[in-house]
Amino acid sequence: MNIALMSHDRKKELMVQFCIAYCGILSKHTVCATNSTGTMVAEATGLPVNLFLSHEHGGSQQIGARIAYNEIDMVLFFTDPQTHDLDKDIDYITRLCDQYNIPYATNVGTAEILIHGLERGDLDWRDIVSPKTTPFTV
Known part of the structure; x- marks a missing residue:
């Protein structure tokens, strides 16, 4: 599965801690992320992370395009509810x-449910309902 990671500035450390905790599960999948979040995760975990542009330079749009082309199977976007200037990106x-039936978590509680479901195979329906026609590359 292809997992996209994104986080607001005040949630980046939480994303890093989450990825450290679930590194074993994430290592069995392809991980991509916006630049600063992905760099922090890769450095802390040793996971290979395919990096998109930073948020300021269009990383959210790049991930959005991958979602639209069925190249993302799960999105973990740890949002800061007190950050109002990024509401349009969250939306x-x-x-x-x-629209594309992609499992999506905006907080660590929901992310843990999704990551455990991923480990159990609960998300294998993505391969049946939306089979990949092209390999994921950044």
């Missing part, structure tokens, strides 16, 4: 995930 990713 953009949320709408795309809803």
